[in-house]
Amino acid sequence: MKLLKVKLFNFRQFYGAQTIAFSCDAKKNVTLVHAENGVGKTTLLNAIRWCFYGEVTNRFEAKDQILNFEAAAEKDPLASVEVTFEHEGRTYIVERHSSYRNGNGRGEMSLSAYSVDKNGSMHQLEAPDTFVNSVVPRAMAKYFFFDGEHAETFSSETNSRAVGQAIRDMLGCNVIEAAIQDLEYAARQYGNQLSDIPGEGELKLLAGRLKEFEEKQQHGKDRVVELIADKERLDDQIEEITSQLRQAEGARHIQRERDEKTRRLRAVQDGIKTAEQNVIRWVGAKTLPLVSRKLASETLSFIDEESLKGRIPSPYNEEFVQGLLKAELCVCGRELKPATPQWKLVADLLKKASNAELMRRVVRARTRIGVLKELRADAPRLLEAEQHRIASLAAEEKELEQAIGELGTQLKKLPIEEIAERERARQQLNEKRDEVIAKIGQYKLAVEQLDRSIRGVRSDQEKIQVKSERAKKLLTRRDVAQQGADLLRALLQQHEIDARQRIESIINEILEKTARRDYRFRFRDNFALDLTYADGKAVPKSEGENQLMSLAFISALVQFSMERSSKKDTPFFVPGTIAPLVLDSPFGKLDKRYKKDTASFVPQMASQVVLLLSSSQGDDDVVAVLSPYVGSEYVLISENRGPLGRKSEDEIVLRGKRRATSLFNRPRNLTRIEEV
Structure with a gap:
């Protein structure tokens, strides 16, 4: 367009x-x-x-x-x-x-x-x-017709949900999300109809339980959405007070120090999460070599011993021996007449001869055992390294939390009543926010537990010997609808991961051209925009850097949409647009140098720019x-x-x-x- x-x-x-x-x-x-x-x-x-x-x-x-x-x-x-x-x-x-x-x-x-x-x-x-x-598409329009005067709010700490929504909007998720909702609704309706079938008492009982679990689960999901909205309102209020403290004479230096330590705390917490995920991966990858130590050793000894005893075929080639017997000629040039003692001696070699497949199996067994031994030798060192990293980061996390708490106390004790009152209000809001976050976690856990219960009831329904043909059809339709929803959800999650990675890459290309320092951009798990130095330390972003990062994000969204417009292999997603x-x-909050650097890449942000x-x-x-x-x-x-x-x-x-x-x-x- x-x-x-x-x-x-x-x-x-x-x-x-x-x-x-x-x-x-x-x-x-x-x-x-x-x-x-x-x-x-x-x-x-x-x-x-x-x-x-x-x-x-x-x-x-x-x-x-x-x-x-x-x-x-x-x-x-x-x-x-x-x-x-x-x-x-x-x-x-x-x-x-x-x-x-x-x-x-x-x-x-x-x-x-x-x-x-x-x-x-x-x-x-x-x-x-x-x-x-x-x-x-309406959902994409706000990123093409963009109010840059308030662009820096896109990269604020409290705007992660809007960032995530922006990526989903550009990905064209509304069709697939509606399809998932429709399929799940259909699955529930088919399940509810099971309770109306006469003569299926046990099935009716399970249908009642299933309906109860599904209603509780939906209530839990609704509460999570409400609580997330509450958290975002509290985030906005906290950010507003924090911004006031950044500008207030007498509190500015304390708030800036707290901002820096808070950013570092987030980076440390992300590091702990990454290390814990590495330990989980270690368990999956290294458990087999460790627990199979005795079995691997005994298997290798058995192979060697049986080879020595001749029970495992020696490296005579079966095809070669068969060729000698068929030609009735020994390798030394003597004749091998059938039924003669010499012919029988050569024929006995077949008992120990190997064919190609058998030898490949023995070689594969030896190789795999060797790999297990190497992995086993390396496993303890890798685990110790991750455990040491977790312990080190946990200690730093504790120190940072204490330091942030002390800075808050300093603000409350300042002789300027207005500043002290703001800090008290900020801490009260933080406490409420922590309570809301805890409730979000509780409801999410309850939703997950109910999901397992729902799947359990559905499994029980499938095990019952259903007499009614109508019940069989309903069960089949319900399962097909639910499987369709699960498949689309998995597809959506993978496309979101791919989109995040591509947008990250585009933003880093832009920062490489425009930023003063060697910055690295990445999305956090919750879609918050994160800017770090090359060594991984968090960047204490100014308003100008927030504006630059937000504009880079908008530019990446536009480019990503252009790339998607040419793709025809995503039928469940609304196509991208040019x-x-x-x-x-x-350029609202940018200084002279950033204005010039940003102006140089703006013409490349889209095929037409106003x-x-x-x-x-x-x-x-x-x-x-x-x-x-x-x-x-x-x-x-x-x-x-x-x-x-x-x-x-x-x-x-x-x-x-x-x-x-x-x-x-x-x-x-x-x-x-x-x-x-």
Whole structure:
């Protein structure tokens, strides 16, 4: 998909008809829109989202106030956005209208979509919502039309669930997730119908138990979702207080030290988890060599002893001996007449002769025993190394937890009451969070136990000698539905793992080009974004580094979606899409150096890029880096009915020309789009 133009009519600040045409040049793929804060950058981003989906970004204020105030005062009740774009070689127009004729202040929306033929004739499409969703699925849209001003929140410690959801959205999981839910529902319904069959008393009893377990399990799953939402709310509150402490004079240095130790604690805890997983793998891989020590030794001795006694065939080749007897000629040249003493001596060799398969078995047995001996010799050293690592990390974990607790105590004892109160509130929230986490663990454990109980009851149902043909059919259908759900879930999990690995790889490629230091990126198990130095130590991320990592994550999502768009071997997933990337204020928290480095990779983030920049973000250095890639450029002009008064005049210098961006004593308050 490529954007051709957007036409706004009485949409928010944009009075009357206003149009932007986007660059579609493959080399000059960037469209730049300059505007100061409050003039309409975010409105442009949201105009596209509103046109396609009837929704706007979460932080877009006064979401229902779509109609321009000047138009409303002039009794013009209509607002609209029209987007023209190319998709798969054809041109389309999508337009959304909002009418405010009803007088209740809420617009009545309508959506239309048209294909445009080579002659310019328009042909209306049925089901415009479905069409738009097939071009850029709604779940993926928020990552292509992205509010970069708040990008750093993507990489915050508390946003792991949103990150995980972003990957699932780009993976197109909604179809397969719906299929899993439908199959599990069908399996439950088939199971419930078993209790309605007359003459199957035991089956009816088991069906009742199964229904009880399934209802409890569903309740447990629902509670886990609710508790996770509670945890995220507490995380947000804790992060807000922590951010205040980072800025507070007198607490700043203590909070920064606590941040660093908290990051190190997470890295240590991840290390402990990895080492424990290595021990589990060690048990699986090294137990056989250790427990088979005596058996291996005795088997090797038996092979050697039997070979010595001649019970295991010696290396005479059976085919060779048979050849001599058939030719009636010995290797020494003498004749071997059948039934002669010489013939019998050669024939007796067959009793000890081996064929090729038998010798291969003996060789394989010897080789395997040798491998077991080598693995056994190495096993204790590997286990000791992991146990030593766990002990060392556990000791460091304890020290860090104590140090973090002491820093919290220092904050509570500060003479500044406001800071001490914030720290007390933070610790109370932490305690609540710990309680919620414990409950999440309890419910998850209960769900797992109920899952085992459910499978046990289903197994018991299968063992019963069912008399009714109807019951047999229901059992078969239930099992098929459940097996289908299990198969799809396993497929989904594997695709998520593959997606994480690919996105990690793309982000590390971006950081290698843009980051100041030798950083390494990875996802934690819970999808949190983790940045470390080359030695594995956690990076104490600044707001700028958070913004850079979030932009790298968005870029990786877009690239991953482009890669998936060409894959045809994933029928259970919504295909990826190729779409423009519209970024509002992408350089917000970056310093001068990071702005330039980030600007250098932005044009490669998508085949078409639209950047909405304020003067502080689109400074001379950034514009100079972007300039070779800019195919279209606009500036948003604020027109005001009132006088200049004591306000300073806003202006911007573009292409060597000075332009006023705020005009006064005008007929209306509005924003005007002007091409550079």
